[in-house]
Amino acid sequence: MVTAIKKEIFLKDYTPPAYLVDRIDLRVELDPQATRVRATLSCRANGQTGQPLVLNGKRLELVRVEVDETELTSDRYSFADDLLIILGLPGRPFTVTVETVINPAGNTALEGLYLSSGNYCTQCEAEGFRAITCFPDRPDVMSVFTTTVVGDKTACPVLLANGNLVDSGDLGDGRHYATWHDPFPKPCYLFALVAGNLVHIRDSFTTRSSRIVDLRIYVEERNQDKCGHAMRALQKAMRWDEERFGREYDLDTFMIVAVDDFNMGAMENKGLNVFNSKYVLALPETATDVDYEGIEGVIAHEYFHNWTGNRITCRDWFQLSLKEGLTVFRDQEFTADMISRPVKRIQDANIIRSFQFREDAGPMAHPVRPPSFVEINNFYTLTVYNKGAEVIRMLYTLLGPQTFRRGMDIYFERHDGQAVTCDDFVAAMEAAWGRELDQFKRWYSQAGTPELTVEATYDPAARHLVLEVAQNCPPTREAAEKEPFYMPLAVGLLDETGRSLPIGGAVDSATRTLILSERSQRFVLDEIPTKPTVSFLRNFSAPVKVVFAQSDEELSRLMAHDTDPFNRWDAGQQLGLRYLLAQIDRFQNGDAIELDQRLVHGLRNLLADDDSDPAFLAMALLLPTENWIGQQMTTIDPVAVFSVRQQFRALIGRALCAELQTRYHRLSSDAPYRYTAADAGRRALRNGCLAYLLAPDLSGLLDPELLALGVQQYRTGDNMTDRLAALTYVVNADLDTGTELLTDFHAQWRHDPLVVDKWLILHAGCTLPGTLDRVRGLTVHPSFTHKNPNKVRSLIATFCATNHSQFHAADGAGYVFLADQVILLDTLNPQIAARMLAPLTQWRRYDADRQVLIREQLTRIGGLPSLSNDVREVVEKSLA
Ligand code: B3K
């Protein structure tokens, strides 16, 4: 690596910048190997004058430095270890001009300015701007940007940057230019530039104050017909943010550009969002319902950042959740309004429980506001994003919708145009609520998942229900001892017939929000006429684990009758988990797996339920995820978890074959595909039925007629949702038929990169024997490249992070494969390499033999002489 080795940096060491940059004028002359960047910074001291000016700059060639238009001699500055330090500056405001040359074509890290399919684009968050020019690359330096982009007229007919187009013209030498001005001061991580041969679709949005905003989506020509859904999603998001949060858009144009090579989902650059094409492009025949929903959610997320992130930004990167947690909360609320509130809540809680809890329990565990980091890119995590959103949601639950909205208004009013901290956000909520939230703020500073132990005792004479709740949080890297958290516990009660008992809640009389703040606390609910069944932690009101010994009968009652849809779903999950764990014990002892008839009974009821939302039923039909099951075990046995779950699915498919087929056929429809919440829910339930019907048992047996049903749906389906679902089940049921269909699928779609990703996912996710060999073969297939993050995620992450039984094969071959891939990727794209490592960080959760095998690979990686900061941090923390 050419970049300097980074040290761990600490939140407690924060100091304000020595200089501010009020304006920056950029001139970027594009060339694939030698792009010339001239940046003029209007600087002024932020307090004491005469200090050296320290600018960040990496992977660039420094050509020239000027102060107040006079070139500096080399004794006035130094450029080493990614820092340009300028001395002898005047006491008054001054300008610094820096000329650099960079190589976009050689940029495989996809950070800074790079080429994707021959088009120029940028990614600056978190610290990529320093790979474009020298600048104080920290979010508390906010500047007004004017950007002139110069490019070849044929190669780059389109030249874009942030803000409004203020000038453009021909340079007479085959090149042309465009000048963009963004009037809103912003940190440099929000800078963007795009240039190339792109087409666009256009529409508009009229804001509530009647301003007309020009909306454009730029894509490669072959994708022009795939942007309609994204455009509608953008318009919906703009309207929703006005209605729900009173936030109006502020520039005359809003542009989205879709590129194939992108390290994550998308980026909220001011007025010029750059997107992974996965989150823009959709046609019924190429994208699934899940893709459609993802596009709507990510478009909304990036749009919402315009206020939560851009207008109000982060003071430093430790505050990342200030914008990310809040914006995820906002996009979750948006999607809940677009699809179904309960289904969205279940999806989000599932992410927390299956993945974020695991992060909390691993070596990379960190609080929502990390106290330190080596490489900030390693902290774009489920904790910062999704747990951060849960923290906001707890505030929302505590304050109630109106007070929370007032808190948001205060936050926008106080901090518009500023770079602030999570404390500033909480202070705005405190101002709205009129109460302090000191204890609540521990959610920002303490890592780990609190575990609640609950005991319920009913006293018939006193008509009292006593709930004893104790909280405990396991130690993590930043602290061994945890102070108790402050959290809302939404609770309801059901009588023995399943009717809800009124308990005098503020919002609805059936749900009461108790506040837990002590290590252990006693809540007395009075006027309870009969011994109730407790519906605890309704709507997943806090991101915690719960240990509460409820009987199978109580859980069945909740599963059938709870008015809280989340807990209705969760009761089914808990029952399923109980039966699965019991059979995992038997499996490990070599006994045959049996299916509990109560589970069959519960699922039969779901299949006959015509009243509930099909999307909800589809979620309720699913067994707990392998991740969630594994987390309940002291030592994860990935093969046992997979095998028992798989056998359950097969046995359910047999026991309910008639019911599943009936519902499957009843849910068929001749209407052409449309992406609506109702249609998507119907398809999800129908495909959920098909999944059980096509689940082979552990000896690989499956009724050929059922396999044929899957093949038929694949062949006749008119949309990707149905075709891909059928293909997935066939691929995992029968190797020969699966291989034949995969070949057919590839032949049909090999020119569409996003569909090729699905083909790779199908291969990598296959739970039949021999997958690792096939995955290895695919790493040299012409349809795969290590240079494209989507391809890497589809093949390598799918295999290593989701195909547990194959990846964790006892011989350790999966671990060697992953280490080899990480080592190779680290030379190309450190961010992606570090992400791929995640499965190896969990080594302590497995048996002694696997621990040795995984550690061997971590040690092998850690011993390499040249390693990126990204990978080094993850390896070192994992082995510590
Ligand atoms: N803010 C970007 C993520 C940037 C990641 C940098 N490694 C996308 C988002 O969260 O909206």
Ligand code: ZN
């Ligand atoms: Zn975001």
